Every structure is written in structure tokens, then in C-alpha cells.
Amino acid sequence: MSWNSPISRKLYLRIWLAVAGSVLVLSLLVGWAWHAAEARREQERERLGPPPPREVVVRNAQGEVLGNAEAQVRRAPDRGLEFEVTMRDGEVLYLQMPPRNRGLEGGRRMGPPGGPPGGSPGAPPGGERRGGPPDRADRADGLLAWLRPPYGFVWMLALAGLAVMAALFPVARRLTRRLVSLQHGVQRWGEGDLSVRVPASGSDEVADLTRHFNTAADRIETLMGEQAALLASQKSLLANASHELRSPLARIRMALELMPSAGEPGALPARTRTELARNVAELDALVEEILLASRLEAREADLGSVEEVELLALLAEESARVGAAFEPDTGAGEVLVRGVP
Known part of the structure; x- marks a missing residue:
């Protein structure tokens, strides 16, 4: 950056950019650390292997046990939990637990290929959703996907950084406003207007500097007036x-x-x-x-005072003082000259 650029000449912009850069670097570091932690946790999960199967018991309305089996749990980030249960007679059942923010009918089918498109046996034909229009639901699902891991924490950091940067700009502008006023006053004083004084408000370093400038300006103006x-x-x-x-x-x-x-x-x-x-x-x-x-x-x-002086009278006075003879012509009139007597 050139030292003659507008940004380098504005102190409040430099303060704002410095803090904004610090917030950005901090957000990047936190995001990187969070991503590294997530990657390490995923590696640990892969190393330990899939979770042990859980026993699922299926009963009818009368409470009779129709069958029980160990079910393997499968987890999808945007589809919740799914249990694959193999009954005693060999029939395979799929039990689905969608995320809390989505209805069972709104989810996609988690069953085996060729099964009903609704996501569970007995779903309405064609996978018709009862939670609202399909396009609106898709948009809501897409928006919520960005707010869920692994992107939710990154977006939270980005929004927090933007909020800090937006709130910091007027604060930095207000902090440097008195410095700008002092700069203008010093510039006018240096151009020759010795009567310039800068209003001093507050008790911080800027106010102290302003009061010292006003005191020095008073002394110099007094000395210049006396001189x-x-x-x-x-x-x-x-x-x-x-x-x-x-x-x-x-x-x-x-x-x-x-x-x-x-x-x-x-x-x-x-x-x-x-x-x-x-x-x-x-x-x-x-x-x-x-x-x-x-x-x-x-x-x-x-x-x-400048006034008219009669020259013949002055000559006669000087002649009498030195004892000289002074005889003007009889026809000579008054000879008046302007001067300081």
C-alpha cells in the first residue's frame, strides 16, 4: 500500500482495517481449528468402526411380540436415523427416525431400492408431501443444510465477524474525529491565523494535546503581539x-x-x-x-500633523536668530508650503 493513498491518510480507516483484519484472522484460525477437530473425530469414528447393533423389538397393538432382532443403525446428516431389522422369518424391515425439524412424510425414502417412494411402507403414492408445497420445503431444507454441521459454525463465525466490523466503523470514526479537528486547527494556525483555537473536550490524550496546543497558541500570539x-x-x-x-x-x-x-x-x-x-x-x-x-x-x-507653513516668516525668523539681514522684495506675497512644523 502506498503511503500517499487515501487509506494511509485516514487514521480511522487504518484502525478499522486493523481490527477487521484481526477479526478475520481470528475467525479463520477458529474455523481451521474446528475443522481439524471435526476431521480428527471423524477419523476416530472410522477407526473404532460402526457402533454395535441394537436390539429392536416389534409388537402389535395387543402387545404381542412379533419378532425381535439386532438392528444396525445408519446415520445420515440430513435424514436422521435408520434401523435395518431382519425378523425371525427372514423379512427385512426398515425403521426410520427423521430429523426433528422434518416430518416423516417430508423425508426421502430410506428403504431398499424398489421400495415405496414415500420413505416408509404405506406412504402415499408418488411420495406426496403433507408439510407444504414441494418447492418451499426444498428451499427450507437447503437453507437449513447450510446451518447444520459442518457449515453452521463457519457461518456463525462469518456473521459475528461482519457484525463486529459494522459496529466498529462508527466507533473508530468517532475516536479520530477530534484528531481531525485538531489537524484542521493546526493547519489554519500554521497558515497565519494565530487566533485559531481548537475546542477541547474530554480527559484523554487527545483532549490533553488540544489543551497544550491552545496554551502554546495563546503564548505565541501574545509574544507576536508584543513584538x-x-x-x-x-x-x-x-x-x-x-x-x-x-x-x-x-x-x-x-x-x-x-x-x-x-x-x-x-x-x-x-x-x-x-x-x-x-x-x-x-x-x-x-x-x-x-x-x-x-x-x-x-x-x-x-x-x-501636516499643515501649511509660511516660508517668508520662517526665513525671517531664522535670519533674526543668526543675526543676518533679510530684506524680501516688497511685491512678494505669502509663500505657503505644506509640511510638519
Whole structure:
């Protein structure tokens, strides 16, 4: 049997087949032992020879002895007992005792060839039976023959085995139903549904295994929830920190732009100015990458409210903070940008 066959994947079928096979083997062994015992008893009967003759006394209605003789008993499995009696005057009589379940008229003739067909002298002509229609009687006799030795015991074993197999199938199906439910629950849980729980009923090994699975699933779901919350807070913190770094970098860049140029009083050397600008640009690019990655991975991160910011007012504020002169054009209107202040 292939391990991928439907029978190998169904535990209740395997249990049922195992018990059914055991019942079948037991029935075969018992039948074989019974057959061997019957054969040995038959051999013993043949070895001992026929039973000794019995004396049969024939009397008339007045009780007078008409004759007596030793009769040889002959036994047939489906015809009962027959006595062959040889009287003193040489006449041969046949006395027949049919089985209990058949009438004397229903049996076949046990007498010598050429005798009356009814089975005993004086039977109705033609062997007419008085126990019912001939075909019905024949069918009943044929059925009873299968229930008598040597087949009756074998049929009894076969019927008992079939009854056990029929009663065992729903029992095996019920025993494995909770295992199937547990299998489906574990499969759904493995597919990602961590909220799946399997109903636990009973106090056997299957119920204990189900309770252990539910406990482990609760712990794993709790740990996964805590880990997800921690990861979300870390992403939010990283996004907020990246955003907060943008403000001082923007102020440093603006202060660098507002510093005196080369040749003016208080101007920084060109090399120093270039180095500062390069460092500020690298920091700004790094913060931009971190902020972009944080926003892509954690859209739920709280980066603050987005609102409109007046750019000219922000420039004037930064100019005043660093002591730089800021003179916008008189015709310049409000410049509004959307962002997180």
C-alpha cells in the first residue's frame, strides 16, 4: 500500500482495517481449528468402526411380540436415523427416525431400492408431501443444510465477524474525529491565523494535546503581539527622530548660506566653508534616507500633523536668530508650503 493513498491518510480507516483484519484472522484460525477437530473425530469414528447393533423389538397393538432382532443403525446428516431389522422369518424391515425439524412424510425414502417412494411402507403414492408445497420445503431444507454441521459454525463465525466490523466503523470514526479537528486547527494556525483555537473536550490524550496546543497558541500570539507593538514603536521613534534631525540640519545649512562670503569681513576660509557644506549635505542625505525608509515601513508612525507653513516668516525668523539681514522684495506675497512644523 502506498503511503500517499487515501487509506494511509485516514487514521480511522487504518484502525478499522486493523481490527477487521484481526477479526478475520481470528475467525479463520477458529474455523481451521474446528475443522481439524471435526476431521480428527471423524477419523476416530472410522477407526473404532460402526457402533454395535441394537436390539429392536416389534409388537402389535395387543402387545404381542412379533419378532425381535439386532438392528444396525445408519446415520445420515440430513435424514436422521435408520434401523435395518431382519425378523425371525427372514423379512427385512426398515425403521426410520427423521430429523426433528422434518416430518416423516417430508423425508426421502430410506428403504431398499424398489421400495415405496414415500420413505416408509404405506406412504402415499408418488411420495406426496403433507408439510407444504414441494418447492418451499426444498428451499427450507437447503437453507437449513447450510446451518447444520459442518457449515453452521463457519457461518456463525462469518456473521459475528461482519457484525463486529459494522459496529466498529462508527466507533473508530468517532475516536479520530477530534484528531481531525485538531489537524484542521493546526493547519489554519500554521497558515497565519494565530487566533485559531481548537475546542477541547474530554480527559484523554487527545483532549490533553488540544489543551497544550491552545496554551502554546495563546503564548505565541501574545509574544507576536508584543513584538509587533515594539517594532511599531521603534519605527515610529526612528521616523520621529529622523524628522527632528531635519530641523537643526536645515538651520545649519541656512546659517552657512547666510555667512559672509569670501573677501568679506569675518568670512570663513574657502576650504572650511566647502568642508562644512559637504558634511551638512551628507548628513541631510542620510537623514532623508532614514526618514523615507521609516515612512515606507511604518505608515502608521506619528510624524506630527501636516499643515501649511509660511516660508517668508520662517526665513525671517531664522535670519533674526543668526543675526543676518533679510530684506524680501516688497511685491512678494505669502509663500505657503505644506509640511510638519
